Amino acid sequence: xxxxxxxxxxxxxxxxxxxxxxxxxxxxxxxxxxxxxxxxxxxxxxxxxxxxxxxxxxxxxxxxxxxxxxxxxxxxxxxxxxxxxxxxxxxxxxxxxxxxxxxxxxxxxxxxxxxxxxxxxxxxxxxxxxxxxxxxxxxxxxxxxxxxxxxxxxxxxxxxxxxxxxxxxxxxxxxxxxxxxxxxxxxxxxxxxxxxxxxxxxxxxxxxxxxxxxxxxxxxxxxxxxxxxxxxxxxxxxxxxxxxxxxxxxxxxxxxxxxxxxxxxxxxxxxxxxxxxxxxxxxxxxxxxxxxxxxxxxxxxxxxxxxxxxxxxxxxxxxxxxxxxxxxxxxxxxxxxxxxxxxxxxxxxxxxxxxxxxxxxxxxxxxxxxxxxxxxxxxxxxxxxxxxxxxxxxxxxxxxxxxxxxxxxxxxxxxxxxxxxxxxxxxxxxxxxxxxxxxxxxxxxxxxxxxxxxxxxxxxxxxxxxxxxxxxxxxxxxxxxxxxxxxxxxxxxxxxxxxxxxxxxxxxxxxxxxxxxxxxxxxxxxxxxxxxxxxxxxxxxxxxxxxxxxxxxxxxxxxxxxxxxxxxxxxxxxxxxxxxxxxxxxxxxxxxxxxxxxxxxxxxxxxxxxxxxxxxxxxxxxxxxxxxxxxxxxxxxxxxxxxxxxxxxxxxxxxxxxxxxxxxxxxxxxxxxxxxxxxxxxxxxxxxxxxxxxxxxxxxxxxxxxxxxxxxxxxxxxxxxxxxxxxxxxxxxxxxxxxxxxxxxxxxxxxxxxxxxxxxxxxxxxxxxxxxxxxxxxxxxxxxxxxxxxxxxxxxxxxxxxxxxxxxxxxxxxxxxxxxxxxxxxx
RNA sequence: GCCGGGGUGGUGAAAUCGGUAUACACAGGGGACUUAAAAUCCCCCGGGAGCAUUCCCAUGCGGGUUCGAGUCCCGCCCCCGGCACCA
Numbered sequence: 053x054x055x056x057x058x059x060x061x062x063x064x065x066x067x068x069x070x071x072x073x074x075x076x077x078x079x080x081x082x083x084x085x086x087x088x089x090x091x092x093x094x095x096x097x098x099x100x101x102x103x104x105x106x107x108x109x110x111x112x113x114x115x116x117x118x119x120x121x122x123x124x125x126x127x128x129x130x131x132x133x134x135x136x137x138x139x140x141x142x143x144x145x146x147x148x149x150x151x152x153x154x155x156x157x158x159x160x161x162x163x164x165x166x167x168x169x170x171x172x173x174x175x176x177x178x179x180x181x182x183x184x185x186x187x188x189x190x191x192x193x194x195x196x197x198x199x200x201x202x203x204x205x206x207x208x209x210x211x212x213x214x215x216x217x218x219x220x221x222x223x224x225x226x227x228x229x230x231x232x233x234x235x236x237x238x239x240x241x242x243x244x245x246x247x248x249x250x251x252x253x254x255x256x257x258x259x260x261x262x263x264x265x266x267x268x269x270x271x272x273x274x275x276x277x278x279x280x281x282x283x284x285x286x287x288x289x290x291x292x293x294x295x296x297x298x299x300x301x302x303x304x305x306x307x308x309x310x311x312x313x314x315x316x317x318x319x320x321x322x323x324x325x326x327x328x329x330x331x332x333x334x335x336x337x338x339x340x341x342x343x344x345x346x347x348x349x350x351x352x353x354x355x356x357x358x359x360x361x362x363x364x365x366x367x368x369x370x371x372x373x374x375x376x377x378x379x380x381x382x383x384x385x386x387x388x389x390x391x392x393x394x395x396x397x398x399x400x401x402x403x404x405x406x407x408x409x410x411x412x413x414x415x416x417x418x419x420x421x422x423x424x425x426x427x428x429x430x431x432x433x434x435x436x437x438x439x440x441x442x443x444x445x446x447x448x449x450x451x452x453x454x455x456x457x458x459x460x461x462x463x464x465x466x467x468x469x470x471x472x473x474x475x476x477x478x479x480x481x482x483x484x485x486x487x488x489x490x491x492x493x494x495x496x497x498x499x500x501x502x503x504x505x506x507x508x509x510x511x512x513x514x515x516x517x518x519x520x521x522x523x524x525x526x527x528x529x530x531x532x533x534x535x536x537x538x539x540x541x542x543x544x545x546x547x548x549x550x551x552x553x554x555x556x557x558x559x560x561x562x563x564x565x566x567x568x569x570x571x572x573x574x575x576x577x578x579x580x581x582x583x584x585x586x587x588x589x590x591x592x593x594x595x596x597x598x599x600x601x602x603x604x605x606x607x608x609x610x611x612x613x614x615x616x617x618x619x620x621x622x623x624x625x626x627x628x629x630x631x632x633x634x635x636x637x638x639x640x641x642x643x644x645x646x647x648x649x650x651x652x653x654x655x656x657x658x659x660x661x662x663x664x665x666x667x668x669x670x671x672x673x674x675x676x677x678x679x680x681x682x683x684x685x686x687x688x689x690x691x692x693x694x695x696x697x698x699x700x701x702x703x704x705x706x707x708x709x710x711x712x713x714x715x716x717x718x719x720x721x722x723x724x725x726x727x728x729x730x731x732x733x734x735x736x737x738x739x740x741x742x743x744x745x746x747x748x749x750x751x752x753x754x755x756x757x758x759x760x761x762x763x764x765x766x767x768x769x770x771x772x773x774x775x776x777x778x779x780x781x782x783x784x785x786x787x788x789x790x791x792x793x794x795x796x797x798x799x800x801x802x803x804x805x806x807x808x809x810x811x812x813x814x815x816x817x818x819x820x821x822x823x824x825x826x827x828x829x830x831x832x833x834x835x836x837x838x839x840x841x842x843x844x845x846x847x848x849x850x851x852x853x854x855x856x857x858x859x860x861x862x863x864x865x866x867x868x869x870x871x872x873x874x875x876x877x878x879x
Numbered sequence: 880g881c882c883g884g885g886g887u888g889g890u891g892a893a894a895u896c897g898g899u900a901u902a903c904a905c906a907g908g909g910g911a912c913u914u915a916a917a918a919u920c921c922c923c924c925g926g927g928a929g930c931a932u933u934c935c936c937a938u939g940c941g942g943g944u945u946c947g948a949g950u951c952c953c954g955c956c957c958c959c960g961g962c963a964c965c966a
Contacts, residue, residue: 691904744903815899
């Protein structure tokens with residue numbers, strides 16, 4: 053006989069018991085053989101966390117729970133769901149934190165990982181703990197380095213000089229995000245720009261394909277749009293402006309423009325201050341001023357430079373170019389509003405038709421010429437602001453006058469191309485991916501520099517290049533990696549010629565670690581290959597990836613690129629990594645963003661302690677639409693908590709047994725309607741309304757204190773299982789089932805015939821205003837409903853003295869009687 | 880500035896192929912049970928008028944289309960997120 057205590061809902065006890073059982077019985081983990089043979093594989097991926105010292109925050113739990121609900125739902129439908137988790141533990145984040153508290157990341161990270169693991173288990177995620185990944189484990193980064201070597205061998209990795217943010221006080225390179233209005237976020241010192249030789253992955257080679265596939269992949273629209281904009285494809289032309297007075301040299305300034313039709317209005321040329329031709333075009337008279345300006349620009353960091361300023365700055369170089377269309381001499385200026393990093397780093401300035409050029413021309417009194425006119429304007433209509441619309445008729449453009457903008461674009465490029473002064477060109481906002489970090493906490497880039505052989509990749513058999521333990525990993529003023537101080541590590545013989553050589557001392561970007569982790573998960577059983585061909589074919593691409601939109605453009609774009617390139621190299625059979633991607637929303641608290649400084653961060657552990665993981669999960673999913681996020685209100689947890697209690701009580705009655713009698717027909721109908729709704733809403737990630745539907749159902753089944761029967765509550769246990777897996781397991785067992793509810797396809801089916809109501813409540817409107825409702829058999833025709841409506845006293849009252857002019861009938865929903873004052877009798 | 884997503888009760892939010900606005904939940908009020916509390920259960924809960932049947936008003940603001948608009952169209956305002964001198 054079960055005791056009374058045994059009948060109470062003890063969340064903590066139940067959750068611990070089932071978590072232990074899942075571990076012991078391998079409920080959620082796959083053996084290598086199972087991975088090889090799974091009949092209905094479903095790869096349910098979520099974004100692996102960076103294991104911070106603070107532990108999991110609510111945002112993590114929210115994201116993981118939402119993804120876990122999806123995975124559990126699929127599993128209940130009979131899929132073999134693989135749901136791995138791992139740790140993205142390399143990177144500046146970890147390194148800075150370690151520096152701050154004076155600890156070593158090699159000692160810090162394992163403790164963080166352990167704490168995260170404990171928390172992840174506690175929330176009841178369906179994780180396969182036999183297939184985890186830790187990016188800082190040499191067994192993992194061996195293959196990150198292998199990946200680099202593959203890219204190097206394919207010509208997709210190259211070294212070139214690039215500007216970086218340098219903090220002279222911290223003596224380190226900063227990421228753009230670490231620079232706040234020109235100052236270092238940590239010490240406040242002014243940040244400057246340095247040029248350093250770095251490794252790049254040529255993602256721009258893939259820009260068009262990355263863009264093109266966006267059209268058809270099944271991703272959240274917001275994410276696709278973000279990538280679309282980030283890649284930023286612009287179609288235009290490169291025009292060449294010969295430097296004037298240049299003798300036989302024929303130096304040219306190449307500019308990129310999307311508006312070659314406006315070339316007749318190009319009254320000056322602007323180079324980025326860093327442009328390589330600045331020295332050549334600058335006249336001796338202007339040299340000091342030009343140099344001063346360049347120095348001033350360089351002192352600005354990259355971020356401050358990109359801030360739109362109210363007034364433009366720049367200086368005249370004293371040099372001139374020839375406008376290839378007009379043949380006229382135009383002055384060459386340098387200005388920081390022209391960025392070296394985009395297009396050719398030089399522009400033809402068309403102040404009449406570009407707002408920025410217009411501002412600049414006004415500030416420095418440069419000529420403004422109209423070359424496009426719209427209806428009602430002509431060549432002499434003055435311009436008070438730049439006319440930027442991409443339509444109109446050309447004026448002041450010689451023999452092109454009268455052409456439309458689009459025609460002129462083609463004609464002018466074609467004509468200038470004949471003299472090699474132009475060619476059609478596409479430019480991208482997307483840059484090549486700089487993967488070098490002059491830091492310590494990352495995988496060493498597996499390259500050996502040899503004076504004779506150049507950059508030589510570390511041979512596969514010598515991988516991994518283990519990151520050496522360096523007690524003092526603080527960066528120094530040299531701007532080169534801390535590894536450059538570890539002489540006995542970096543001095544090695546060249547793998548090709550055997551002569552003295554040195555290792556690359558930069559480490560790679562964290563985003564490289566995370567660009568392929570999902571490929572590794574199913575293959576962690578192998579240490580002789582990054583991903584097994586057979587297993588990869590079975591499990592990849594990922595079926596569903598759920599994660600935050602903060603990674604919309606970096607991680608998600610990089611991983612697409614990596615997979616596409618690996619596909620081209622012949623390593624993978626697919627070129628898009630994720631069949632379906634869904635972005636989840638952000639969780640806020642009582643209307644405000646959570647932040648440490650505001651002190652309104654939710655610490656999950658005490659809440660789980662008090663209410664249990666099931667309640668916490670259910671509440672998080674109930675807050676609002678998962679894709680949009682929600683507002684966490686401390687008191688609100690009582691709702692879902694009460695619901696779980698009532699469910700428990702209904703399945704495990706305090707006194708007596710669960711009635712085995714037949715279901716009440718009305719309740720049964722509601723049950724089938726509920727199964728239908730939940731089955732439709734869960735895969736659409738509309739968890740909040742799915743939960744509401746379950747609550748509504750349980751309320752109906754318990755209405756007026758009635759005791760639900762077994763057949764009324766048993767399916768509800770399955771419906772709630774993705775959200776409250778521990779309770780579902782416990783109730784499932786108490787209902788007499790053997791084994792886990794998640795083994796076997798236990799998701800209930802609904803009978804469409806049992807969903808339909810017998811009677812419909814039809815709203816009756818008179819002139820669009822509801823005046824009553826009538827109850828009619830489902831499917832009743834218009835005349836029947838009208839007859840019923842006429843009998844409804846309030847409706848009848850509104851029809852007095854009226855003629856019905858029109859009747860609109862929406863079956864089972866609504867009847868609208870359009871009436872007007874009756875014509876007066878004999879009137 | 881550009882690109883997303885939003886604006887509905889005291890609060891979180893439902894409802895979007897145009898068809899009874901406010902489901903579900905929190906908070907609040909009243910009641911049952913209880914020595915009491917908790918838990919549970921029942922009732923009320925957008926605003927205004929009214930004893931009431933009922934009527935009027937209400938989905939950020941202003942117009943429009945329609946028998947009918949939270950939903951569609953036009954013009955605005957505000958909030959959140961991202962990008963931002965991209966030529």
